[in-house]
Amino acid sequence: MRTVDLVVIGGGSAGMAAALQARKEGIHDILILEKEDSLGGILTQCIHNGFGLTEFKEELTGPEYLQRFVDQVITEKIPYECGAQVLDLSKDKVISYSKDGKFETLKAKAVVMATGCYERSAGAIQTPGDRCSGIITAGAAQKYCNIKGYMVGKRVVILGSGDIGLIMARRLNLEGAKVICVSEIMPYSAGLNRNIQQCLKDYDIPLYLSRSVSRTIGKDRLEKVILSAVDEKMNFIPGTEMEIECDTLVLSVGLIPYISLLNNVDCPTSSTKGAVVNNYMETMIDGIFSCGNCLHVHDVVDFVTDEGRTAGHGAALYLQKRIHKENDIKTIAGNGVSYIVPQFINKNADENITLKLRVRKPLKDQWVMIKSGDNLIQKIYKSAVIPSEMLLINLSKDKLAQITDNLTIQLEDK
């Protein structure tokens, strides 16, 4: 069987960054496997700007951002195969994939998983009512509109105020559709404030909070939706129904890491629905790494690129047999924190480590407290925190040296 030192599964932002970093650290035998016809991943369809502020200090559109990495992959002569869908991954890292209708297998010494995420669909949220056409996820609408140039509808309601929903509200409106409203079940928006301003308020598109679709109505094509207010327990409140005539319901109701390939290797997962990893982005399975949206859902691609590099660095250390194997420190999401990546830290890593976390709900004037056991290692003031904005905490080598016990991160009112 053909063997390859490092196989990267998925050629999006995370996968390309991982491959480039591993190459930079001396790994020669690399192969990127990508199921689509070209490298790039989801950014191919994100044509709006705002990408690259951290990475390149300029504002780029999605396709411009990804092209810079595709160019580097080509200059570095990193082998990649497009149209190569990975079907199976085993514990001893045998990979099977289909390519041009043929079934191929190869054995990798190390694997980086960079397969991205998928969108929750109507079935997943169980919208009551008719199953008619005209109900589509925001990502699918984005692909139709931005790649193929089809309009998905004329009168549109958007369910869910995540960033993709907000971006699509603006996009469909610009292309001449009437975007009637965005409806969000939570009492606050899941998207960034700036997107609410630029995508909704700029175009006078109303945002209804604590409101969701209680019924979809239509024979073949969607004709109406009923929006109802919800109580704290997310139950619809009778008497609050709003009937809205529309031909399209766009769902922006959440993204889930795509990790079905890890099922066969019994890889432990965390509350992010991605794999449990250490500071090298190594999963609990020897030599299998994970990064990007298949690890935890990101909103800013610059951080995806950075995480991909960490995974590529880890894979290089692993192949060079220089990786530290003990996962001695556990990270614990304390008060107000919904998750932390990585879940384990290696105390002897001897390098700076970035912890990424999200808060549970929007709060103002908070201390982010980082404690090892009872010892306060660091506290950082934040004038505001929101769940849609990931927090990054850099642990320098000296701070790392002070850590003796499990690391808890929690919020405290100032």
Next chain:
Amino acid sequence: MKEFTCIICPRGCSLKVDDNGNVTGNFCPRGKEYAINEITNPKRTITTTIRVKNRKDTVVSVKTTCAVPKGMIFEVMKVINTLSVNAPTRIGDVVLENILDTGANIVITKNID
């Protein structure tokens, strides 16, 4: 009196600007500057797509090279929607110069081979 959300940082202050141009609600000075720009001359960069004539069911993404006045967004869109190109396209290719005298060019943002 105008009200809007400051988009400069995640705090997202609710800014109010009265008729004399006094800004309130900003937690820091950056909010004030933003509010004044928003009142005097709000501008936005437009990103959209245009048809690729020699490819079936394909559009290519474009953008304005600088922000254009917010009030002109739909006029600018009308002009962009009349444009089309042939593949291959390269990032940075200029499709139209100085659209509606705004000083912005329309450039390609995606390579299509």
